[in-house]
Each structure stands twice: as structure tokens, then as C-alpha cells.
Amino acid sequence: MPESFGSNEVTFRLSRSRRSVPRSRAALHAVLGGWGAGQDVLEAAELVLSELVTNALRVPVPSGRQVGVRILRAPADGLLRLEVSDAGSGTPEVRMPGDEETGGRGLLLVEATAHRWGVEEREGGIGKTVWAESKAPDIVAEPVGREVAAAIVQPGQHVRVWGEWRVVVSVRSEQCDGCDSAVVLGLDEGPALRVLPTDPLAVRQGMDV
Structure with missing residues (x-):
């Protein structure tokens, strides 16, 4: 994680439930609203976070494990970073689904929407963290909670x-x-x-x- 994010971060955990996707979007909406993000940044971030959380919920994990979400901002660099962690194994890869396939486009959307994205080993635990960074020049520096x-x-x-x-x-x-x-x-x-x-x-x- 870039040091320039400093203390401008929000973290929370989600249960492994379909309700967690809209909950993650609602939390992101509240955070970015407080940070002064514009509508374009908000809509792109909601799409990226929804796909990352959805993917994390589909990964087989040990019983009782939750999904971790981290939202960070670097106002000086004009960047917003979203991180989603799960306790599953493997490394997610971008797929090119056929016209008849109804799924498998999550990371393709993330790649198209985010400035850059990647996968890291999970800090302090098993599993991995998938992160995505987007340009957000209008986020403000004042911490709001x-x-x-x-x-x-x-x-x-x-x-x-x-x-x-x-x-x-x-x-x-x-x-x-x-x-x-x-x-x-x-x-x-x-x-x-x-x-x-x-x-x-x-x-x-x-x-x-």
C-alpha cells in the first residue's frame, strides 16, 4: 500500500452473504460522499467494488471467514484505492468469456474501469487481497471519519x-x-x-x- 494514503482509510468486514454486495456499495457511497468525490468517480468505484466483493464471495474459504474491505485515498496523488481480501487460495485472472456466457466478466470490467489493479498476499493472514486504483482528482484531504x-x-x-x-x-x-x-x-x-x-x-x- 502506498505510504501517501496515510490515515485516510476506512476498513470493514462483510459476511459471506449476497446482501454484502449492496452493503459494500452503500458504505462506499457514504465514504466517498464525505470525501467530496464526484459522481463519475463514485459510479466507477461502486462498479469496481461490486465486482471485487462478488468475486471474493464466490471463492471457497474455510468456514466462518469473512470478506475484508479497505477504502483508501491519496489526495495529493488524486488516487482512490479499493482493496478486497478473502481467505481463499489461487490468483484471479482476467477472462474473455464467450458471447453465450453470462458470467466471468468481473475482472474484465475492473481492468477496463480502474487505472490499475493487482493481487497481493493477504497481510497477517491466509488468502489474498485484490486491489484496484482509480484516478479521483476531486477527493478532499480533510479526514471525515x-x-x-x-x-x-x-x-x-x-x-x-x-x-x-x-x-x-x-x-x-x-x-x-x-x-x-x-x-x-x-x-x-x-x-x-x-x-x-x-x-x-x-x-x-x-x-x-
Whole structure:
């Protein structure tokens, strides 16, 4: 990873579910909106991330493994970098599917859309990281927060919900029969927010609201 990205990064994990693709796009949309990215950059990045996450979800991996996503920016270089990690083996390659094939075009789209892309061994674990960099000259340098899993949000932090920043005043877990466990965040204004522990939330430590 280029050192020039510094602390301008957002990381989160996704469960191995079809719902994770739209969730990754929603998280990316929130992050890039805060970074001031234009519509063209946003649309291209959403396409690239969708293909990378989709590919990662198709890879056979040991039970319980999730997909890691990292979004980074280098404002000085005008670059946006997307990384998707999985615990599977092998190296993905660009395919040239025939006219009758309905799939297999994911990396072909990534190659056509991104400035450059590649594959690296996964840092600190098994598997690999597929990355793609795109030119994004309009992203801004000011840090606006980071994306974290809802399970690690703490009281006193600010989370972005319903288009506004809210202070978290309480955090509790909620269990129910026959459904996923949930994290319930009590906010300084409005109703409590009930989300899955793995759902990504935009978080800041402190700010004027």
C-alpha cells in the first residue's frame, strides 16, 4: 500500500452473504460522499467494488471467514484505492468469456474501469487481497471519519445516520429467537438505531454538530 494514503482509510468486514454486495456499495457511497468525490468517480468505484466483493464471495474459504474491505485515498496523488481480501487460495485472472456466457466478466470490467489493479498476499493472514486504483482528482484531504463494524461502536462517538451526525449515548446487544443478533445504539436525538453487528457505520470521535 502506498505510504501517501496515510490515515485516510476506512476498513470493514462483510459476511459471506449476497446482501454484502449492496452493503459494500452503500458504505462506499457514504465514504466517498464525505470525501467530496464526484459522481463519475463514485459510479466507477461502486462498479469496481461490486465486482471485487462478488468475486471474493464466490471463492471457497474455510468456514466462518469473512470478506475484508479497505477504502483508501491519496489526495495529493488524486488516487482512490479499493482493496478486497478473502481467505481463499489461487490468483484471479482476467477472462474473455464467450458471447453465450453470462458470467466471468468481473475482472474484465475492473481492468477496463480502474487505472490499475493487482493481487497481493493477504497481510497477517491466509488468502489474498485484490486491489484496484482509480484516478479521483476531486477527493478532499480533510479526514471525515472512518467506517467500522457496528459491534465496536462506543458511547461518546458520533455516527452518521439518516444523513446527519448523532452522538451515541448507549450501546447494548439484543438477542432474539430465530433471527440475527443486533446492536442497539441509543442516540442523543431521535429513535434508537438497531443494526447487525457487522453492519458498517461511519464514525467520528468528536466534532461540532
